[in-house]
Amino acid sequence: MNKILEQFKALSDRNRLRVMAALFHIDELCACQVVELLAVTGATASRHMGLLVRAGLVESRKEGRWVYYRLAASLNIQLVQWLEAELKNTDELEADRALLMEIVSCDPEELCRKQRGVECCPNP
16 A cells, blocks of 8 residues: 555656656656756756656666656556546646657757756767
């Protein structure tokens, strides 16, 4: 019962629900894409993603300096179906889907430069 409580606590935040909805449509998002989608700081996005990971809803992997997130392989399919149905037709998530298409079409290094400046990701 503790696991389901932790999952519902993790889902009790608007931004975390937005990330889950985004991951229903995009297989994997890097941390900078999450920052861009939510329009929050990197630290705030990291805290949100950490809660989703600890709840077993999302998995992360590190590739070089990038951290990528995807839905957990062990995620209960009935929970996913319920969430997808509940989140399907909301105006906010429709706007997020359009924004998400712009975000994923941009190179992660470009997003990083935009968010942190050229000191973080110098132009090649």
